[in-house]
Amino acid sequence: MQASVMEWFESLPVWGKAAAVGGAVLAASVPVYLVTKRPRPTPYKSDWKQGVVYMYQFPRFQTIPSASPYALKLETWLRMADITYENVDVPMSTRSREGLLPFVELNGVEYPDSGLAIRDLTKLLGKEAMEADLNDEQRSASRAFEKMMEHSTFWTYAQIRYVEKIDEFAELFPPTMGPLQPLFIWLFKSGIRSGVAQKIKSAGIGTHPRDEVINIGLEDLRAISNYLGAKHYFNGYKPTRVDATLFGFLAQIVYMPIASPHNDLIQQECTNLKEYCDRIKGRFWPDWNECTQTRSLHTEWKKKI
Structure with a gap:
């Protein structure tokens, strides 16, 4: 059909x-x-x-x-x-x-x-x-890295996912639109590519040449990697809000089957970021495979720990 x-x-x-x-x-x-x-x-x-x-x-x-x-x-x-x-x-x-x-x-x-x-x-x-043990320096660093990820790093990755490789991203869409799925994807790609490109420019990053945009993201990732070091979580052995934020964004790079300079850096140089994502995924997403394979929003994740 x-x-x-x-x-x-x-x-x-x-x-x-x-x-x-x-x-x-x-x-x-x-x-x-x-x-x-x-x-x-x-x-x-x-x-x-x-x-x-x-x-x-x-x-x-x-x-x-x-x-x-x-x-x-x-x-x-x-x-x-x-x-x-x-x-x-x-x-x-x-x-x-x-x-x-x-x-x-x-x-x-x-x-x-x-x-x-x-x-x-x-x-x-x-x-x-959850954050009672954090000192002022840790709280300040956590907020700074959260905002960097949301307002800088992510937009440089958006250049890859939503502009340069929108076709690959759209192929991963779940088939929820029936026979109109191809038309829906075509319309989505047409709108999202131009829309995101405009947002990247509005964020200020998009005014630079493409390679400089990507380089900004890579430097952000290096900064996160250097601060994380060998720590279990961002601030030690206890997960806090910043870990949820970083995971939510880093997971898009690490687990999405779309090649990018960001993922190359994580796999080859900043390997502690991959280990960090795997650690959070393993502890808090034991139902990961079920969520992605069945696309169910109603999994009993606590029973799987």
Whole structure:
């Protein structure tokens, strides 16, 4: 069926393809617009249980539980903090009140943004002990490296994944769109490539030549590797928030089957970063294979430890 759709599309003249794409975009955008603009129930989970965190994120991915570093960061932190949480199955159009994914709800209240959600849940659920042993220098370094990863390192990797190798990335999409999957992927690639390229420029990094952009990311990775050294986790033998953040982003490089200068550096020079990712994956993601093979959001990960 998918092949038939694409064969029909390729048989059209140029004007026909343009009309078909325009019609598909219009057909897809109208319901999405109506859904996203329509006030949704708050909280989304009406039958919530006291003390349970409900997480909203994109569907599971191949080779990695989430292709969103922010979602992987947040879910890893929930596991590190030993918080009772449930993933909620929602349409892909569902977003937080700020218009983004992931977000969480607790006791009927929404907490958007992965970083702010971790901050708020730490206080609400009494998880301050996770970082009670950190001194001021460690706290400052942790915040600095978190922000570097999110606002510098990741955008240099985005140059590879979303711009230069978007075709390889799109091939890993789970088949959730039925016969329209090829058209959906074509539209996604067209939009994401230009959109991310613009965001990289907006971040300031994209104003440099391509090789300099990549070099910035490699220097960031070397800095993380040097600070980590032989430590078990970023600040010693106890995982903290910065570990969830670094893992959420580094895992995109290490476990995604897309070649990049970033992964080459980790495999050949900064090998402690690969060991670091494997260590966190092994401890907090014993259900990794099940998540990626079945793409289930509802695995009993605690029973596997």
